[in-house]
Amino acid sequence: MHSLACASVVLLLGVMSFACRAETPAGCFNADVEAHVLEQFRIHGPLSRKREYFGFVYRIDGAIGSATTRGIVCRWTEPCEVNARRAAEKIPAGAKVVGEWHTHPHESGSVLLSASDVRGANDNRHIPCYRAFFSTSNGEILSWNPNAEAVPLAMATAQRLGNYRQARDGWANYAGGARRAVSQTPSQ
Numbered sequence: 001m002h003s004l005a006c007a008s009v010v011l012l013l014g015v016m017s018f019a020c021r022a023e024t025p026a027g028c029f030n031a032d033v034e035a036h037v038l039e040q041f042r043i044h045g046p047l048s049r050k051r052e053y054f055g056f057v058y059r060i061d062g063a064i065g066s067a068t069t070r071g072i073v074c075r076w077t078e079p080c081e082v083n084a085r086r087a088a089e090k091i092p093a094g095a096k097v098v099g100e101w102h103t104h105p106h107e108s109g110s111v112l113l114s115a116s117d118v119r120g121a122n123d124n125r126h127i128p129c130y131r132a133f134f135s136t137s138n139g140e141i142l143s144w145n146p147n148a149e150a151v152p153l154a155m156a157t158a159q160r161l162g163n164y165r166q167a168r169d170g171w172a173n174y175a176g177g178a179r180r181a182v183s184q185t186p187s188q
């Protein structure tokens with residue numbers, strides 16, 4: 001999915017993580033990162049109807065943020081892609097990158113990782129605390145181990161964090177639009 005930008009992203013992130021490594025060898029703030037990522041999926045999941053959204057997660061000044069971008073409208077006949085370089089360019093100077101997340105579109109999206117998804121995260125596995133998350137076309141939110149080098153191995157490490165369709169303000173709003181449209185149909 002983001003293989004085109006791999007070389008430059010790896011170079012960029014490699015330099016950043018090297019610059020930050022000496023600073024805080026402390027915890028990886030996994031719970032905080034997961035809470036942030038779930039919020040990102042709650043926001044971007046419902047928007048991901050025909051395109052992917054991607055974010056690099058970073059820590060800066062004790063806060064966690066995401067540098068995000070979105071891909072082109074996906075077509076059934078072509079691989080669905082988003083250029084992660086656009087997200088990398090938005091990472092604030094001095095931030096420590098701790099992971100990535102991306103969505104698969106509801107339409108034409110997959111429930112499985114792609115080879116380039118796995119390769120992209122694997123290329124950043126040297127970054128301390130680096131974690132990878134994606135949401136399936138059904139809204140399932142999964143993490144996988146960036147050390148995995150192939151799709152079956154990566155999917156075997158997948159752990160479910162939730163489903164954004166069940167989030168109170170997430171998919172409910174998206175589905176609510178459809179319900180409203182139906183209820184506006186004049187009755188006979």
Ligand SMILES: [Zn+2]
Nearest residue numbers: 001113114117
């Ligand atoms: Zn993907």
